[in-house]
Amino acid sequence: MKSSVEKLSETRVKLTVEVPFEELKSEVDQAYSALAQQINIPGFRRGKAPRQLIDARVGRGPLLEQVVNDMLPSRYQQACEEHELAVIGQPNIDITKIEDNELVEFTAEVDVRPEITVPDFSKISVTVPALKVDDEAVEKQIDQLRERFGExxxxxxxxxxxxxxxxxxxxxxxxxxxxxxxxxxxxxxxxxxxxxxxxxxxxxxxxxxxxxxxxxxxxxxxxxxxxxxxxxxxxxxxxxxLPELDEEFVQMASEFDTVEELRDSTKEQVEQQAKTTQAGAIRDEVLKAALAETDFELPQGVVDEQVHAQLHQILGQFGGDEKMLNSILESQGMDREEFDANNRKNSEEAVRTQLFLDAVAEEEQPEVSQQELTDHILFTAQSYGMDPNEFVMQLQQSGQIANLFADVRRGKALAAAICRTTVTDEDGNNVDPAEYYGEEEVEEGAE
Missing domain, CATH: 3.10.50.40 (Chitinase A; domain 3)
Incomplete structure (x- = not known):
């Protein structure tokens, strides 16, 4: 097999592949066997007819079509590996030449990962909201509980x-x-x-x-x-x-016996919510700062796929009815052109972020354990409201487990990078990102 690669842009290449017929013996054998099972030639048991009679009956066209279809995936993959291409998305394949008993030639245009220079995270500094938990926030949450039982x-x-x-x-x-x-x-x-x-x-x-x-x-x-x-x-x-905040109410509305116990528990909840908010702010600000220092071309084929996927998901909420979508957009003061522009912008941001995180993962090389993957699958199933076993079966059938593995890997890589950044809150206090993104915290967060 001979192959060559032509660089069309920073994110797209064109492969040209020639496969001599002598390398296609196994595909030819399989194609003849399949055709022999499909046709009935008098004097021969099904599947036992000689090849020359099969050629005479159906011609070489169906055979060559089957051979080409069978060989394309493996030869395309082989060419990508030979040229060490980091392909993403689906290739656009064109059969350019079929010479019977001589060779098959095809081209494949496909997007490739852009070259991404990951910035030095130790030089990134961000500011996040201060971690504030006061009595007012605690009382507000307790009042929300009282409101649920109000008349x-x-x-x-x-x-x-x-x-x-x-x-x-x-x-x-x-x-x-x-x-x-x-x-x-x-x-x-x-x-x-x-x-x-x-x-x-x-x-x-x-x-x-x-x-x-x-x-x-x-x-x-x-x-x-x-x-x-x-x-x-x-x-x-x-x-x-609102009901009076007394022991009778506390025992009726919660698992606690006294007002003090309810307040202590509520304070812990408010503190945890504040920490979760601060952790999210750290991640968002660090990622924003890192992306601002990184410039790379987006593979438009992958962006187009993301645009289509997002549109398909949104249309699914309206039974695939584009007229209904357009009508709802109009009622919200938005036309379809503006909606499509926003969809493309969001898709570009999603692709840019994922490609960048993949580059961070390649640099950090985090290890993902089976337990971490299992925990992430269980968490994702729960977020979809699905039975974990059914969710795993769907993942296996659609070949999506690798995507969830990549999600965990990206998350661990970014967590490791975040721990090298400098974080301060709006009050000027230093914040240790390892408190949220250290190895132990990341593992606990996956559980």
């Missing part, structure tokens, strides 16, 4: 933030009522800010039975960007009464 009760006083109201809404633009904006009997929490801009301000101070008008700029729909007059009528006002 809504009618009130005659004026509405204030966090109260609930049953309201009617209608809106007009240039004196014409907008039917799709009208609603009756809607329950709304004052201060949530998740409906119409200006509604919370209008509701504060209103009582049951009162109506009021306010103006707002519509953000979605047919009248997007237009100024509307909105009328809100309060049908009911309710306030949430």
């Amino acid at each position: 809504l009760k009618d009130t005659k006083r004026k509405l204030k933030t966090d109260d609930f109201a049953v309201i009617d809404l209608k809106a007009t633009v240039d004196g014409e009522e907008i039917e799709e904006a009208a609603t009756e009997g809607m329950s709304y929490q004052v201060g949530s800010g998740d409906l119409i801009k200006g509604l919370d301000t209008a509701l504060r101070g209103m009582k049951t039975g009162e109506s009021g008008d306010f103006t707002t700029t519509l953000e979605n729909g047919e009248h997007e960007g237009k100024e509307a007059t909105v009328t809100v009528t309060v049908q009911q006002t309710k306030e949430r009464k």
Whole structure:
């Protein structure tokens, strides 16, 4: 077999491969055996007909087609290995020549990994939010628990933030009522800010039975960007009464017996949440800083595959209906062109990050144990809400276990690199990244 490689760009090459027929004996034998089983020639048992009779019956075309299909994967792989190509993505293969009993020639254009120079992580410095856990944060979380057991009760006083109201809404633009904006009997929490801009301000101070008008700029729909007059009528006002924070409540709502035990446990939870947030900030800031120091060309074929995969995933939420997607985008004030541009930008960022982390992994050379891979598979299955055994079967059938292995390897490599960086918080305190990304912490995080 002869092969040559032509560099088309920094991230794409073209292989030209010639395979002499004498090297295809095993593929030819297999092709004849397969054809012999498919045809029936009088006087011969199925599978036992001589080759010349098979050629006479079906011609050489089907045989050559089968031979080429059988030999392509192995010869393509062999050529990649001979030229030490770090290929990514699927090749675009073209059969350029078939000379019976002489040779088969094909070309393969494929993306390759760009050359990436990994920066010196010991020279990277980042700043992250300070780790702050105060009594206010603890009490806020305890209040959230109390709210879960709170009761809504009618009130005659004026509405204030966090109260609930049953309201009617209608809106007009240039004196014409907008039917799709009208609603009756809607329950709304004052201060949530998740409906119409200006509604919370209008509701504060209103009582049951009162109506009021306010103006707002519509953000979605047919009248997007237009100024509307909105009328809100309060049908009911309710306030949430929280249970007293005492031992009776604690024993009913938690696993603890005393208020002090609940506070201590809640403080630990808040501290852990703060640490998790800080750890994520360290990772994000270090990765952002490292990528800013690294410039490389993206393989467009891989980016295109990512764009297609992301679009396919999003369309799957709408049954593959692009018209429905476009309609929803329009209701959100976005056209398809803007959506596609955002999708490509996000895909480019995802590909850039993954290629960079692969380069970090090649430099760090972390070892991934079977237990670490198993833990990651179990964690991923749990995040998808799947039975671990079913998830593993799907991974095996789709050949995706190697991808999860690569995920663990990238994570361990980045963790090792992060430990060499300098991290300070916004208050000027030094933060030891090894507290979050040291070897023991990484192993515990995988469990």
